[in-house]
Amino acid sequence: MYIKNSTQENKIFHNRAIIAWFLMLLFLSLIFARMYYLQVIQHQDYITKSEENSIKILPLPPTRGLIYDRNGVLLAENRISYSLEIIPEKLTEKLDHILDKLKNIIVIEESDITRFKKQSRQKRQFNSIPLRHRLTEGEVARFSVQRHHFAGVEIQSNQSRYYPLGATGVHAIGYVGRINERELKRIDKSNYLGSNYIGKLGIEKYYEKQLHGQTGFQKVETNVKGHIIRVLERTSPIAGKNLYLNLDIELQKYTEEILSKHRSALVVIDPKTSGVLVLASMPYYDPNLFVNGISYKDYNALRDSPERPLYNRAIRGQYPPGSTIKAFVGLAGLEHGVRTKYSRTWCRGWYSLKGQSHRYRDWKKRGHGSVNFHSSLEQSCDVYYYDLAHDLGIDRLNKFMKRFSFGKKTGIDITGELGGLMPSREWKRRRYNKHWYPGETVITGIGQGYMLATPLQLAVATTTLSNHGKFKQPRMVFAMDDPKSNEMSIISPIIQKTIHLKRQDFWKTAIGGMRAVVHSRRGTANKVGRGSRYRFAGKTGTAQVITIKQSETYNARRLKKKFHDHALFVAFAPLKNPRLAISVIVENGGGGSSTAAPIAKKVMDHYLLRK
Structure with missing residues (x-):
């Protein structure tokens, strides 16, 4: 029989009540402590977060x-x-x-x-x-x-x-x-x-x-x-x-229309200001396609096109400059005393190094006969420059050509420019770990072999020649307008250096030969100079794309278009107080006199005669 013990039960109840009250006080203390921590200690942090919810x-x-x-x-x-x-x-x-x-x-x-x-x-x-x-x-x-x-x-x-x-x-x-x-x-x-x-x-x-x-x-x-x-x-x-x-967009548009049928590039520079009037590379593309993200379809079409419209040939296209550099090679000969303006070389249609049977052919199979610097430019005699380059040697030729910015960047104010290539013994040893051979110097004299130049470099070099040695950094931008101050700042042309020759009349000799190229009866580009309303100086160039064997003759009709020679032309006009210097290249265009020179003449006429 169970006997109820009231005293024991009251004691148990009392103990449980104390424990319950203790736990309740403990939890309340924790809650109050947490509230104090959040509202007092962390007050500033939560105020900031609260403001961030409403203030941005x-x-x-x-x-x-x-x-x-x-x-x-x-x-x-x-x-x-x-x-x-x-x-x-x-x-x-x-x-x-x-x-x-x-x-x-x-x-x-x-x-x-x-x-x-x-x-x-x-x-x-x-x-x-x-x-x-x-x-x-x-x-x-x-x-x-x-x-x-x-x-x-x-x-x-x-x-x-x-x-x-x-x-x-x-x-x-x-x-x-x-x-x-x-x-x-x-x-x-x-x-x-x-x-x-x-x-x-x-x-x-x-x-x-x-x-x-x-x-x-x-x-x-x-x-x-x-x-x-x-x-x-x-x-x-x-x-x-x-x-x-400096860009003349009307002239730019006209130029691009003329070049539209060719893979080509053309650069026009104002010799007085060094401002780039035209920088054209064809084919081209619509930049609006890229602004908000071009579609894969459109981008693949541009990227995979054999015409390479995304490629900026004017500043990145590196081509053998061909005969367009002959005036500069001739100047090197005068400067180093290897030739005078009266020195003559006999051209019989080919040139050979002493003790070798290999023949370096002239473009004119029967040869040009006796030529000096002036007539060699006029008729673009290769043999004269084969012999001159060999006598100069690659070291002296390399140093002189670099003074005209061949083999290095011009410093134009747009991105992506390449520096071309002016070869040397050291370059070949470093690049191929091989010796330099005399025959390589010979063909460098006519802008072939390893030598490469961009259309921009050719235009800059031609500008320097027209300025009798004053090298100016080419500029795309001539002024900036600050909307805040409403002031326009003009960017003055920068004369980076002046090429001093031993005699000033060397410049006149080279320019006289280039004048004869377009205005004399035997000049290689006399057709574009015939009937011109102004006098100018120019030089044609034809750069080989493939090597022709000694026993073979170049025949464009038998070759695919992509193996045809590149056509080049450089010029400045008018002859006195030049207002423009120009270079043009037409990829696989054939002869410089038949393809590139007429294009350049149209551009010059449009700029000089349109007003």
Whole structure:
């Protein structure tokens, strides 16, 4: 029989009550301690986070500077366009479902989706990512009606680069494109917040810092939906500087029309200012395709084209300069005392080194007879320069030619220039670990063998010759306009050096020979000089693409077009007080006198006679 023990039960109840009260006080103490920690100790941190929920710092991207030609023709501008952008973190549905719904309202290509997903891996959280650029007004209107169904999807208005003349001058101007992952690592990220574009090629890239400007910021208060209620603070952006080029876009357009049927390049420089009036490379392409991301189809078509439209032949095309360098080789002979202007060489149609049977052929099979420096230029006698180069030696020839910027970059203010090649003993030993042979010097004398030059280098060298040795750095930009101060700063021509020869009349001798090329009866380009309303100096050139055996004769009809010789021509005009120096190359164009010279003459006529 169980006997109830009230005293024992009361004792147990009392103990349990004490424990319960102790635990309750302990938990209350912990709660109060936590509240004190959050509200007192961490007060400032949570106040800041609370403000961040309602106050945001938004970047204000600057307006990119405009680009004009020398006459004020607009070459690169900014246009307002509308883009559809998504903030992935704010989506309330799966991305694929959202994309399917959007396709019913606006046109979205697979390339747009691919680009969006690629950029989403590079962007920071809560940053919007463009899905479609350049929406039509109809697409904007249709989305606006359905906007409440798409959380995290917005239409943004922004400035987009536009090139009103399309492909004209693209190899000089370049283009902008979307900032890629590699570029993000080297740019000042704080100055590119809110900016999607950066210069990729040409002037757009070289002058990126000046064109881009300085990003501004504004502190805004937003509601729970992220919409701006009011602006609390604002630092205005600083617009990029406007650039004025030396480029004459009307002459550029005319030149490109003439060159349109050829793979070719042409450069025109004003000898007085060193300003580049024309920098043409054909074929070309529309830079507007690249601004907002070119489609795979369009890019593959450009990249895989056998005509190589993306290749800037004017500053990157490295070709054997052929006979266009003979005036400079002849000057080297005069300067080093190896020849005088009266020295004569007998040309019988070929040249051989002493003790060797190999014949270095002249373009004229029967030879030119007795020639001096003047007549060798006039008739483009190869034998004269074979013999002269051998007597000079490659070391002296190399050093002299480099004074005219052969074998090194000219320093032009656009990106991508290559320096060509002026060979030497040391270069061959370093490159091939082989000795230099006398026969290699011989063919260097007529711009063949290892020697390579760009059309820009030939134009710069011709400009230096027309200026009697004053070497000026070629310039694309002649002025900058600062929108903030509304002041224009002129970029003066830079005379980097002056080539001093032992006698000043050496210049006149070389120029006289080049004058005879176009104005004498026996000149190799006398057809283009015949009937000219002004006097000028020029030199033709033909560069071999393939080697012809001793027992064979070059016959273009038997060869594929890609094996035909390159055609070259350099000139400056007028003869007194030159206003332009020009170089032109036509790939696989045949003879310089028949193909390249007539093109150059048309360009010179258009510039000198159009007014």
